[in-house]
Amino acid sequence: MIHTTEINCPHCGNNNLVKQGKTGNGTQKWQCNQCKKYFCLEYRYRAWQVGIKEKILEMALNNSGVRDTGRVLKISKDTVCSVLKKNRPCKSLLSDEQQIT
Numbered sequence: 001m002i003h004t005t006e007i008n009c010p011h012c013g014n015n016n017l018v019k020q021g022k023t024g025n026g027t028q029k030w031q032c033n034q035c036k037k038y039f040c041l042e043y044r045y046r047a048w049q050v051g052i053k054e055k056i057l058e059m060a061l062n063n064s065g066v067r068d069t070g071r072v073l074k075i076s077k078d079t080v081c082s083v084l085k086k087n088r089p090c091k092s093l094l095s096d097e098q099q100i101t
């Protein structure tokens with residue numbers, strides 16, 4: 001599969017990579033053709049850095065629009081959308097927990 005994203009192997013820096021499916025939490029898994037090691041791209045985008053996801057969700061809960069959220073956090077609105085899509089089930093889990101306690 002040909003890909004055009006700028007990804008390099010964290011082990012050897014090579015960009016000759018193959019997609020290897022996804023991990024349980026939906027993170028894209030890659031294998032390096034050079035060193036044959038596997039790695040995930042959880043932190044490929046700024047949005048996946050620690051804390052950003054929480055900020056996106058927090059802003060969403062405060063009724064901030066996707067575009068506003070992206071502008072404030074300096075990330076693309078597509079990224080905001082995908083975070084919100086992925087985390088929607090988590091929100092319902094949260095409210096379930098609140099009902100239990």
Ligand SMILES: [Zn+2]
Binds near residue numbers: 009014032
């Ligand atoms: Zn490598």
